Amino acid sequence: MDSNNTAATAVDTSNIKTMPIIISFLIAGFVGLFSETALNIALQNIINGFGISASSAQWLTTGYLLTLGVLVPVSGLIMQWFTTRQLFLTSLVFSIIGTLIAAIAPSFAVLLIARIVQAVGTALLLPLMFNTILNIIPPHRRGKAMGLIGLVIMFAPAVGPTVSGLIIDKLTWHWIFWFSLPLLVIALVFGAFFMQNVTQLTKPKIDILSIVLSTIGFGGVVYGFSHAGEGGGWGDPIVIVTIAVGILSLILFSVRQVKMEQPMMNLNAFRYPMFVLGLLLILVSMMVMLSSMILLPLYLQTSLALTPLVAGLTMLPGGVINGLLSPVMGGLFDKFGPRFLVTPGLIIVTLVMFGFSTISLETSTSFIVGLHIALMIGISMIMMPAQTNGLNQLPPSLYPDGTAIMNTLQQVAGAIGTAVAISIMTAGSDRYMESAANPQDPNTAIQAFTEGVQSSFIFGIIAAIVGVVISFFIRRVKVDHQAN
Template structure:
């Protein structure tokens, strides 16, 4: 699949305006990821506004993840059929349409449709962004550039809850989208002027069966785990059936890709050991990070009785520091390689998770802020170095497949990590309540909830330890292929 050759003829590689291209992606990516987490903080308002149940409101997140899980695997194929400009503009237009529909949404169903349209934009944009950077940035500079991308990916979700808390204190939830809309339009205009085509479409044959198996496989897994985390429980027939059907479809999909001469998603990427190790480390980090991101707001608002805005402010420093450190870690990766960065980073994350497992209803806000900052420092030392090192080992023709695999499995890992964390939280709270004598005591539900949070962080500790073991095997990739 040779779609990653820099376009020649009408545009030589030297004619590429690298900085404006990167800025176009950074601006668009920031706004897309900001609106995603900003809406999570508005779920309570949406439940009241539309008169819906909590599990129904969660579909705004589940539907978004589901769309990503279905479309991102196909992105490797899509990038071979269309030019960079076509895909970038389509992604931004989809985001603009979805954001506008959400801003005027009169009902939950309309808002749900808007979220799916938004997810289409994100599903096209993220793989395209990583693939383009791999093509236009030479290997010895990728760490720093990936670090800048990491700043956007981490900083946007970090400020989302805080800004949305401020908006919700003064305006309705619609304004989360109204504020994003002009920024997206600005990103589109900037992209129209500065985005360039960096690949030549090869238009390979489309295998409908592969697309179908991929959709059922990844969609089934994400749906099953998300449903379990929403309260359906692991014993629910829907959850069990979704995961089994999804797993069978993925096995069939994998077998078909291996046998095909021109696969939709080239699994040969897994033959490169540093790519596989980097991918595993990213999946561990995503599970730890997303489970922490869902547990902490619940703990802060329930156990410590903080407001949405106060909870968002408490989590802001960690996210901001993570964003600031991402380019720094990228520079250190370019200079020293990934091994010590990743090993020390995952050890720091493990220590922070051990700290989180000790929190009580009397834990101070300062302790939570400190642990969250430590977690985010550790994550910044692992994510981009592991990802960049892994992708560097792939030959250029596998860049679209490598980025598609990484982006897809990140969504799946996020859904799994969130679902397991919520399930452990729920079961831990229930088991605590069976041990108390006075169930009418209003303090006991708070103690039970906090005990559930402690149990859920034990899962994060286990995942972090697994990540540390994997990190022992990482080595710096010597890039031999030329751009």
């Protein structure tokens, strides 16, 4: 298999203005990730407003991740057919259209459609952003560049819940999207002026069967886990069939990619051990982080009866600290490598999960704030170092495939983590209600919900411990190639 034929190659970067390109991505990424976490704080309002269950509301997150899981695998191919500038502007157009639909959504179904349209924009933007950074930044400076991206990527989710809480306190949740819309337009205009093309297009043959197998595979796995989390249960025939069909399709997809001269996704990236280890650590982090980010707002507003504004403020310090630490971790990674960051980070995350598993109706908000800060510090020590170290080991010809693989499986892991967490929470709540002396008492329902949340964090403990074990095998990559 000739990997050089499967990836867009980098152009001469002597005329590339690096900083305007990075700023363009930072603006677009900030707004997209802001709206994602801002909606988490608004979930209770959406549940009440549309008269839906928490498991149904979960589809606003899972549907978003499902769309990413279907589209991101194709991104490596798309980046070989369209220029950096074309893809950047197209991603923003989709994000703007989705945000506008969400802002005027009269029903849950319309809001869900809007989220899917937004996800199309994100599915184009995320792999494009990382592939561009790999092509315009030399390896010895990538830690700082990734840290800068991490600053915005983590700061946006941090301020999202707080701004959302302020908006919901005075207005409706629709205004979360009205707030985002002008910022997306600014990103579009800025990108139209400053975005440059950083790759040469190779336009490989499009294999329809690979696209179909990828869509059924990733879509089936995410849908199956999501349906289980929605209340279908793990023994539901729909769950069993969709997961089984998804896994079979992924096996057939992988076999086909290996046999093709010009695969849609070059799986040669898996021949690089540090890429594989970095990928596994990212998947663990995504499952822990996204499951926590959907459980905590629900717990804060249901069990502790906090307003959306106070719940948002409770989660603000951790997110802000995480964002501010990202450039610091980038510099430390460039200097010392990943091992002295990743393993301690995972140990911190494991201890935090133990702490979250003890929360109750009497838990103080200061305790939650402290745990959340520790969680975000741990995540900042894991995500960027593991991702950058893994991608550094790949040759430039595999950059589009490596970023596509990593971004695809991140979304799948996030969807699985979210679905499993909600499923465990629901099962824990049901068990408590079955043994309760007075199930009709509203306080009993709140206590049952809290018990379910405690159970869900046990899943986080197990995932984090697995991550600690994996981290012992990570080592710094010695980069022999340079960004072209």
